[in-house]
Amino acid sequence: MASVESSTEFTSSLTVSSHLPPPRTRIFKIIVIGDSGVGKTCLTYQFCAGKFPEKTEATIGVDFREKLIEIDGEKIKVQLWDTAGQERFRKSMVQHYYRNVHAVVFVYDVTSVASFRSLPAWIEECKQHALGQEVPRILVGNKCDLQNSVQVGTDLAQQFADAHSMPLFETSAKNPSSDGHGDGSHGTRGNSDHVEAIFMTVAHKLKSQKPLILSQPPGGVLGGDTVALTRRRDEGEEKASWACMC
Numbered sequence: 614m615a616s617v618e619s620s621t622e623f624t625s626s627l628t629v630s631s632h633l634p635p636p637r638t639r640i641f642k643i644i645v646i647g648d649s650g651v652g653k654t655c656l657t658y659q660f661c662a663g664k665f666p667e668k669t670e671a672t673i674g675v676d677f678r679e680k681l682i683e684i685d686g687e688k689i690k691v692q693l694w695d696t697a698g699q700e701r702f703r704k705s706m707v708q709h710y711y712r713n714v715h716a717v718v719f720v721y722d723v724t725s726v727a728s729f730r731s732l733p734a735w736i737e738e739c740k741q742h743a744l745g746q747e748v749p750r751i752l753v754g755n756k757c758d759l760q761n762s763v764q765v766g767t768d769l770a771q772q773f774a775d776a777h778s779m780p781l782f783e784t785s786a787k788n789p790s791s792d793g794h795g796d797g798s799h800g801t802r803g804n805s806d807h808v809e810a811i812f813m814t815v816a817h818k819l820k821s822q823k824p825l826i827l828s829q830p831p832g833g834v835l836g837g838d839t840v841a842l843t844r845r846r847d848e849g850e851e852k853a854s855w856a857c858m859c
């Protein structure tokens with residue numbers, strides 16, 4: 614954030630050099646939204662922990678996970694907000710999701726046409742929370758490993774992505790290398806994107822934009838790779854256009 618950068622400069626000009634504060638780590642807040650069950654938790658977990666979770670339950674409110682990455686020598690914290698897909702678990706939190714957002718990841722399940730048809734409603738929700746066109750958005754079709762159950766073809770998804778000026782990625786949180794090629798290309802079934810490459814692409818885009826961002830000292834209150842903000846409940850309990858850089 615410009616003000617943070619200038620306040621850091623101000624501090625350093627007044628402080629003896631041996632007591633300079635440590636450089637601050639920039640944070641990119643990326644929200645992941647889409648219907649319940651499309652795999653938002655699994656995608657964010659795959660990126661942050663490098664594996665598929667053994668068990669997931671419906672997200673209540675929001676969970677967030679973080680991963681420290683390095684781009685061009687700068688350490689950046691990618692903070693993924695894994696939002697609840699179920700309306701009843703979103704209500705109280707929805708205002709928080711959209712505050713200071715740097716990028717949005719829309720997720721649908723390639724084996725569920727219903728989840729694809731819900732996308733306009735998710736886009737509308739973003740609009741209602743005054744998310745500007747300058748905020749990068751991407752579209753992710755998940756569960757590409759279930760090749761025999763695909764209901765949403767690549768062509769249809771690509772048309773939708775083009776109409777909304779978003780790059781399309783197709784992937785599998787369960788088996789990120791299910792394509793067997795690992796070449797990072799996208800748009801063709803059986804040639805899916807690696808989860809890590811997708812989120813890194815967003816991070817590169819954000820870094821190149823030099824966005825206004827939050828910052829915190831290294832090792833601050835959000836230390837660790839994964840932080841859960843909310844508890845989960847058992848089932849049954851109430852519970853602007855930009856190009857792909859791959």
Ligand SMILES: Nc1nc2c(ncn2[C@@H]2O[C@H](COP(=O)(O)OP(=O)(O)OP(=O)(O)O)[C@@H](O)[C@H]2O)c(=O)[nH]1
Pocket residue numbers: 647648649650651652653654655656669670671672673696697698699755756757758759784785786787788
């Ligand atoms: N085969 C397959 N299953 C997946 C994949 N990703 C997620 N799943 C399964 O889909 C189910 C739902 O995954 P979640 O990650 O909990 O879905 P979600 O979108 O976070 O759901 P909510 O928290 O209710 O919004 C779980 O049973 C996962 O194991 C995938 O890439 N392939």
